[in-house]
Amino acid sequence: MKSLSIDNLAVTVGRKLVLEKVEAHFWGGEFSAILGPNGAGKTTLLKAVMGIIPSDGKVNSSGGDGKKLAPSAFSYLCQLNKSSCQLTVFEFVLLGFVHQLGWNVTFEQEQKAESILIYLGLINLAPRQFSQLSGGQQQLVSLAQALVAEPDVLLLDEPTSALDLRHQVQILDLVRQYTRARGIITIAVLHDLSLAARYCDHLLLLSDGVVQHSGKPQDVLDSERLSQIYQVQVNVGCCVHGHTHVTPIRILDTD
Numbered sequence: 001m002k003s004l005s006i007d008n009l010a011v012t013v014g015r016k017l018v019l020e021k022v023e024a025h026f027w028g029g030e031f032s033a034i035l036g037p038n039g040a041g042k043t044t045l046l047k048a049v050m051g052i053i054p055s056d057g058k059v060n061s062s063g064g065d066g067k068k069l070a071p072s073a074f075s076y077l078c079q080l081n082k083s084s085c086q087l088t089v090f091e092f093v094l095l096g097f098v099h100q101l102g103w104n105v106t107f108e109q110e111q112k113a114e115s116i117l118i119y120l121g122l123i124n125l126a127p128r129q130f131s132q133l134s135g136g137q138q139q140l141v142s143l144a145q146a147l148v149a150e151p152d153v154l155l156l157d158e159p160t161s162a163l164d165l166r167h168q169v170q171i172l173d174l175v176r177q178y179t180r181a182r183g184i185i186t187i188a189v190l191h192d193l194s195l196a197a198r199y200c201d202h203l204l205l206l207s208d209g210v211v212q213h214s215g216k217p218q219d220v221l222d223s224e225r226l227s228q229i230y231q232v233q234v235n236v237g238c239c240v241h242g243h244t245h246v247t248p249i250r251i252l253d254t255d
């Protein structure tokens with residue numbers, strides 16, 4: 001089974017310690033979420049795992065055959081920034097092969113780009129200019145780019161932040177199915193605690209650069225813990241379908 005382990009990870013930006021003593025383990029076939037308030041260090045953690053910012057400590061990965069995963073096995077969808085990139089949607093998705101692209105795009109790469117656009121229900125957008133898409137459409141196409149090279153580790157930073165309710169459900173469903181079917185490791189930063197509980201197998205709750213708790217959604221999403229971390233009184237309940245949901249009640253006085 002594929003695995004990813006983070007041991008005693010720390011990140012310092014300038015003179016600020018942004019992440020400290022992070023320990024976490026992720027397994028193939030599991031969809032995990034990183035949760036926490038703004039500025040907690042969630043994006044920094046994804047970037048450290050991706051190796052695009054320096055960190056202390058260890059990030060070890062295994063492809064299940066005992067071999068360490070190559071950098072090309074990792075795919076990272078960054079937070080949405082509306083882009084004016086002058087490419088068609090199809091060309092933008094092909095950029096997901098950045099580790100493999102030569103002077104000529106292969107027929108197989110084109111077929112994979114077409115397949116992933118069909119899988120995500122985006123094939124009608126293929127000839128459009130990426131810059132002319134709405135924010136939500138750009139986010140969906142960026143997910144296609146992250147998936148096209150069939151990563152073993154998929155890191156998604158707020159992948160549903162610009163999506164309407166239907167697309168949030170569609171994408172989280174697809175990502176969970178894809179993760180399980182291919183046995184890959186998927187880690188997403190999410191702000192919606194109820195959606196994280198609904199779709200994820202494992203949650204990691206960060207606050208002030210420190211892991212406060214990790215485990216199954218029903219264990220991590222404790223009302224007292226969430227109230228303390230977010231400074232919001234919350235009610236954690238279970239709906240008739242058996243899913244944990246978190247309802248905010250009121251902001252707590254910080255005095």
Ligand SMILES: Nc1ncnc2c1ncn2[C@@H]1O[C@H](COP(=O)(O)OP(=O)(O)OP(=O)(O)O)[C@@H](O)[C@H]1O
Nearest residue numbers: 013014016018036037038039040041042043044045
């Ligand atoms: N390049 C940088 N220079 C200075 N400080 C930085 C830099 N990058 C991140 N930080 C700081 O590190 C902390 C964690 O930032 P990070 O982006 O990881 O938070 P986050 O949990 O992803 O927040 P959000 O939910 O708002 O996206 C913040 O205090 C932020 O200001």
